[in-house]
Amino acid sequence: MTDRDRAVGRAPVEEQPEVTSAVEDDTTVPLLVTDPDTGQDDPDFRPPQGNAGPPSLRTGAEQPWDPEDLAVAKGGDGTRPQVDRARRELEQDGPAAIERTVP
Numbered sequence: 445m446t447d448r449d450r451a452v453g454r455a456p457v458e459e460q461p462e463v464t465s466a467v468e469d470d471t472t473v474p475l476l477v478t479d480p481d482t483g484q485d486d487p488d489f490r491p492p493q494g495n496a497g498p499p500s501l502r503t504g505a506e507q508p509w510d511p512e513d514l515a516v517a518k519g520g521d522g523t524r525p526q527v528d529r530a531r532r533e534l535e536q537d538g539p540a541a542i543e544r545t546v547p
Contacts, residue, residue, distance in 0.1 A: 504546035505539035517545050 455462055511531035512522050520526035533541035 503539075503543060505542040509534065509542050512544065514542060517542075 511527045511534055514534060515526040516522050516532040518526070518530070530541075537544075
């Protein structure tokens with residue numbers, strides 16, 4: 445409780461009637477307790493259907509990056525020296541410059 449709450453005579457949030465009644469009304473939702481299709485209390489987890497193949501992983505370097513974007517992604521504000529440094533990194537290291545910052 446803050447000093448302001450004490451000054452105006454407010455009870456802490458956890459002691460307010462709305463919160464107390466919400467906590468006391470701790471019941472389950474019947475549709476979430478059992479699977480309506482099978483009546484089971486625990487769901488069956490199945491692997492995805494279809495020919496998915498190995499998962500495809502994406503990284504931040506798969507999309508085009510401007511030197512300005514890389515400078516800002518590194519926490520800079522896009523000043524000229526930061527953009528020039530990012531341009532040199534992109535030219536020298538290519539996607540690795542982006543992977544170091546945005547894996």
